[in-house]
C-alpha cells in the first residue's frame with residue numbers, strides 16, 4: 001500500500017480528529033504540513049481546487065472530508081476495531097449534529113475577546129492575517145464583537161451538549177458507543193479539543209468529569225507514527241501513481257451519469273468547487289477523475305453527505 005499522507009496544520013480541529021484516529025490505529029503515516037493561511041498551490045492543484053483541510057492522499061487517490069477519510073482508513077486498517085461503523089445511529093448522527101454546529105458553538109467560548117484571539121498564536125500579525133483570510137466564509141465565527149453577543153446562547157448550547165455526553169459516558173465508562181471508540185467519539189472530541197487550545201478556557205468543562213476523563217482517554221491515543229513529507233514530495237507520489245480503479249460496482253443513481261462532467265462543492269462553508277468526470281457513485285461516496293498536465297490522472301473522493309453535485313456551468 002502506498003504511504004498514507006495527511007495534509008494538515010497543527011491548529012486544525014478537523015485534522016486533530018484524524019490525527020487521534022491515526023493514533024488509535026497506531027499507524028505510520030506521512031505528515032504534509034500546509035500553511036494555516038492560503039495559498040497552498042500544490043495541494044489545490046492536487047485536489048482540483050478544494051480549500052478545506054485535512055486532505056488524505058494515498059497514491060493518486062485523494063479523499064476529502066473527515067467523514068470520508070475516517071471510514072477509508074478504517075476499511076484499510078480494521079484493527080484495532082471501532083465500535084459502531086456502518087449504519088451505527090450514533091456514529092451517523094453525531095457528525096451530522098456536531099459538525100459544524102459544535103465548531104461554531106465553541107468559537108464564542110474560546111474567543112471571548114480580541115485578546116483571546118491574539119492568544120491563539122504566538123504571532124499577532126498571523127492572527128490578523130488569519131481572521132482576514134477566513135472572514136469571507138467564517139465571519140460570524142471570528143468577529144469578536146458579535147461573538148460576545150453569541151456567548152450566552154453558545155454557553156447554554158455547549159452545556160446542554162456536554163450534559164448529554166457526560167451522562168452517556170457515565171453509563172458506558174469508556175467511549176460513547178461502549179468499550180471501543182466509534183466515529184462518534186472522534187467527531188465529538190475534536191471541537192472540544194479546539195475549545196481547549198490557547199487561551200484554554202478550561203473552566204467551561206467544570207462539572208463534566210466524565211467528559212474530561214474521556215478527553216484524556218482520546219488524547220492518550222496520540223498521533224500514531226507520523227514522519228514528515230514535503231508537499232512537493234507528496235505531489236510527486238501522486239504523479240508517479242495511478243488511481244485505484246473503483247472497486248465495487250457502482251450502486252448507481254438515476255440522476256448521476258458515470259462518465260459525465262460534474263462539479264462537487266461543500267454545502268456549508270468553504271464551498272470552492274471541484275470539477276471532474278464522475279467515475280464512481282457509492283453509497284456514501286462520489287469519485288471524480290481529473291487529468292492534470294503536471295500530475296496525470298487523479299481520483300478525488302467526496303462523501304455524499306454535505307456536498308452539492310451540479311453540472312459545470
Ligand SMILES: N[C@@H](CCC(=O)N[C@@H](CS)C(=O)NCC(=O)O)C(=O)O
Pocket residue numbers: 011012013014015036038051052053054064065066067099270
Ligand atoms: N466537513 C469538513 C470540514 C473541514 C474544515 O472545516 N476544515 C477547516 C479547518 S479545521 C478548513 O478547511 N478551514 C479553511 C482552511 O483551512 O483553509 C471535514 O470534516 O473535513
